[in-house]
Structures are given as structure tokens and as C-alpha cells.
Amino acid sequence: MARAIWTGVITFGxxxxxxxxxxxxxxxxxxxxxxxxxxxxxxxxxxxxERTGDEVDTGDIVKGFEVDEGQYVIVEPDELDEIxxxxxxxxxxxxxxxxxAIEPVYFDRTYYIAPRGKEYSEVYELLRAALSEVNKAGIxxxxxxxxxxLTALRAEDKVLVLQTLHWADEVRDPRQELPQLxxxxxxxxxxxxxxxxxxDALSSDWKPSRYRDTYQEKVRELVKAKAEGRxxxxxxxxxxxxxxxxxxxxxxxxxQAARTGRSSKETGRQKGKPAPRKTARTAAxxxxxxxxxxxxxxxxxxxxxxxxxxxxxxxxDQGVPGRSRMSREELxxxxxxxxxxxxxSAA
Numbered sequence: 001m002a003r004a005i006w007t008g009v010i011t012f013g014x015x016x017x018x019x020x021x022x023x024x025x026x027x028x029x030x031x032x033x034x035x036x037x038x039x040x041x042x043x044x045x046x047x048x049x050e051r052t053g054d055e056v057d058t059g060d061i062v063k064g065f066e067v068d069e070g071q072y073v074i075v076e077p078d079e080l081d082e083i084x085x086x087x088x089x090x091x092x093x094x095x096x097x098x099x100x101a102i103e104p105v106y107f108d109r110t111y112y113i114a115p116r117g118k119e120y121s122e123v124y125e126l127l128r129a130a131l132s133e134v135n136k137a138g139i140x141x142x143x144x145x146x147x148x149x150l151t152a153l154r155a156e157d158k159v160l161v162l163q164t165l166h167w168a169d170e171v172r173d174p175r176q177e178l179p180q181l182x183x184x185x186x187x188x189x190x191x192x193x194x195x196x197x198x199x200d201a202l203s204s205d206w207k208p209s210r211y212r213d214t215y216q217e218k219v220r221e222l223v224k225a226k227a228e229g230r231x232x233x234x235x236x237x238x239x240x241x242x243x244x245x246x247x248x249x250x251x252x253x254x255x256q257a258a259r260t261g262r263s264s265k266e267t268g269r270q271k272g273k274p275a276p277r278k279t280a281r282t283a284a285x286x287x288x289x290x291x292x293x294x295x296x297x298x299x300x301x302x303x304x305x306x307x308x309x310x311x312x313x314x315x316x317d318q319g320v321p322g323r324s325r326m327s328r329e330e331l332x333x334x335x336x337x338x339x340x341x342x343x344x345s346a347a
Contacts, residue, residue, distance in 0.1 A: 006144045007116060008089035010127070010153070010160075017123040018116040019091075021144075021162065025110060030219045081146075088143035091151065091162070095139040099154055102137065106165045113153070113160040124160065131155035137163075194251040201258035209313040300336040311335065 004020030034043035047056050063080070064072035115124040131138065132155035140151050150165045175181065218232075225232045242250050303311065311331040315323040320334045 004114075004116075005111075006142075008091060008142070010091045010093065010113070010140075012093040012127065012138060015123060015127070017120050017127065019113045019120075019124070019160075020116050022112045022114060024112045024161065028213065028216060030216055030223070084146040085143045085148055086146070088148075091140045091142045091153070093138035093140045093153065096131075096134075096136045097139055097152075099135050099137045099152075102152060102165070105171055107152075108164040108166055111162045111164075113162050128155045128158075128160050131160075191247060191251065194248065194255060198251060198255045198258060201255060207316070209316045212310075300332060303332045303335055 002022050004022055006021035007019070008021075009016050009018050035041060036043060047058070047061065048054060049056055062077070063075045065075065066072050115121050127138075131153070136154075138153040140153060141148055142151065143149070150167055152163045152165055154161050154163065222232050306314075308328045308331065311328060312323060314335055315326070315331055318335065320326075320331075323331065323334070326334065
């Protein structure tokens with residue numbers, strides 16, 4: 001069970017609901033230690049005086065803001081503590097804005113918000129349902145770990161989600177920062193029509209479990225292969241950039257390949273065909289040698305070899321309820337039992 005990293009209240013108008021804040025994501029990056037080549041000796045980072053090379057104790061370090069070359073304004077740690085905002089216990093919603101109006105570049109980190117007790121669930125659900133109904137986000141600021149955050153509170157299925165946002169002066173203007181942007185003449189005529197057809201041919205429903213971090217999988221495979229004394233295949237070189245002269249030809253080839261791929265997929269999952277009638281012979285054969293269905297419960301031992309992402313993908317295919325809130329072991333138990341997981345909430 002996850003622990004709240006912040007507790008307080010949400011207020012909108014005169015309505016108040018006590019809540020806890022929980023991390024919504026976790027890092028699956030493979031982490032390495034730094035070693036000296038040819039040894040198993042760990043490398044440590046030290047704080048050293050740039051001029052003398054001597055190591056400096058943490059208590060002797062102060063902060064300096066450079067006002068001119070080599071000239072600093074010195075700020076002591078306790079001076080920063082004195083002006084720090086402290087710990088806020090309130091997420092006070094000041095505005096409600098259209099969720100679609102917030103540009104994606106402003107979104108930073110994601111957190112789940114839960115009521116602190118069953119007695120507050122009704123007010124919590126009232127706010128969630130109202131935000132979902134109007135597709136709006138509540139804008140608020142709050143303080144956590146001596147830092148003030150701008151946030152957007154929005155609704156998902158059964159849960160309120162808090163997104164920390166970048167402040168306006170933290171978002172760069174692409175017209176000022178980027179060296180080259182397309183001219184207004186680009187994206188017209190037959191090329192645009194062909195590109196729109198290609199997008200339509202490659203369009204599908206959003207299913208997060210369909211995508212995997214293949215690079216991290218290759219890193220783990222590399223580590224495993226080196227530990228076992230095996231060699232690993234080298235990745236292919238990236239494709240060459242498309243020449244503008246060949247753009248239409250490339251678009252036509254891409255569209256044809258996309259349509260062919262979609263056609264083969266649709267053929268493979270055709271629905272609505274009447275099932276063949278069972279005869280006495282086929283019925284008897286079915287009793288002695290059943291063909292396993294696609295959703296037959298897998299062996300638990302085999303499931304132990306899969307990553308959490310792979311387990312979640314199988315749980316999605318089998319429609320396991322509450323899968324998004326399950327730990328790896330709970331996913332294994334649910335899949336081994338034929339998809340009968342703990343019913344927490346719809347995934």
C-alpha cells in the first residue's frame with residue numbers, strides 16, 4: 001500500500017475535503033554504479049574546493065549568486081529557510097479552466113489524490129464527477145517540501161489527478177529558441193492530403209499497454225548477456241532523411257503499407273461469422289482433447305518470468321478488473337486464477 005507524500009485539504013468555494021497525495025508513476029530505468037575501469041572500485045562524488053582541490057565539509061558550504069565575473073552575493077542556508085514558504089496544508093482552487101486549453105508543454109509531474117477516510121468520499125466524488133462532467137481543471141497553488149507548485153486538478157475514472165504545471169516564465173517560446181521552423185507555404189495540396197490519409201490509416205485507440213520501453217529491455221538483455229559471456233546484437237542504423245523531391249513517392253509507399261497492414265489485421269480478427277455446428281463426433285472429441293482458448297489461465301511459474309508491464313498487458317487482454325492498482329504479485333495471482341483479480345476499480 002502506497003504512503004501519502006503530502007496530506008492536507010482541497011477547497012473550492014466553502015467546500016473542503018481532506019486528501020492525501022500519492023505518486024502516480026515510478027521509474028523503471030536500469031541504474032548503474034560508476035566503477036574505475038578494470039576494477040570493482042566504486043567512484044564517489046566529492047565536494048572539493050576548485051582552487052585548492054581540498055575536500056570541503058558540507059557545513060562549510062554556502063550558496064553564492066554571481067552578480068559579476070568572480071563577484072558573488074553570499075546566501076546562508078538558514079537565510080533561505082527563513083523566507084521559505086513552509087508546508088502548505090491547503091490546495092485552494094482559485095479558477096476552473098477548460099482542460100483542453102492547457103497546452104501539454106505546461107504539464108510536469110502527475111500525482112493521484114485520495115480522500116483521507118470513507119467519511120470524505122462523498123464530497124471527493126462530488127468534485128471528481130463535476131470536473132469530469134464539464135471537462136475542466138481546477139487551478140491551484142500549494143507548497144510541498146519548501147517549494148511552491150502551480151497545479152491543475154482534473155478528473156479521471158474514479159480518481160482525482162493532480163498535475164504540477166510549469167510556471168509561465170519557465171516555458172520557452174519556440175519562435176525565439178529554435179533555429180529553424182517551417183515556412184507558411186509548407187503543408188499544402190496533394191502532399192497534405194496524402195499525409196492526412198496516412199494518419200487516418202495509422203490511427204487507432206489509445207492503449208498504453210501496447211507500448212514498451214524497448215531500450216530498457218535491451219539494456220537488461222545486454223547486462224544478462226555479458227554476465228553469461230554471450231554477445232549482443234548491435235542495433236540497426238537510423239533511416240536516412242526523406243528527400244523533398246521523393247516525398248510524394250515515400251508518402252504513397254507508406255500509405256500502401258499502412259493499408260495492407262490494417263487489412264491483414266482486420267482479416268485476422270473478423271467477427272460475426274457463425275460458429276460451426278457441433279456434431280456428435282466433434283462434441284465427443286471436444287471432451288477428450290479441448291483446444292485451449294486464448295484466455296486460458298497461464299501457469300503461475302511461467303508468469304513469474306514476465307515483467308510487470310508484460311503482466312499488465314495480459315491483464316488488459318483478459319479484462320482483469322482493478323489491474324491498474326495491482327502490484328506485480330497481485331497481477332500474477334489474478335492471471336493464474338483466470339483473471340479473477342481483486343475488484344478495486346476499473347482499470
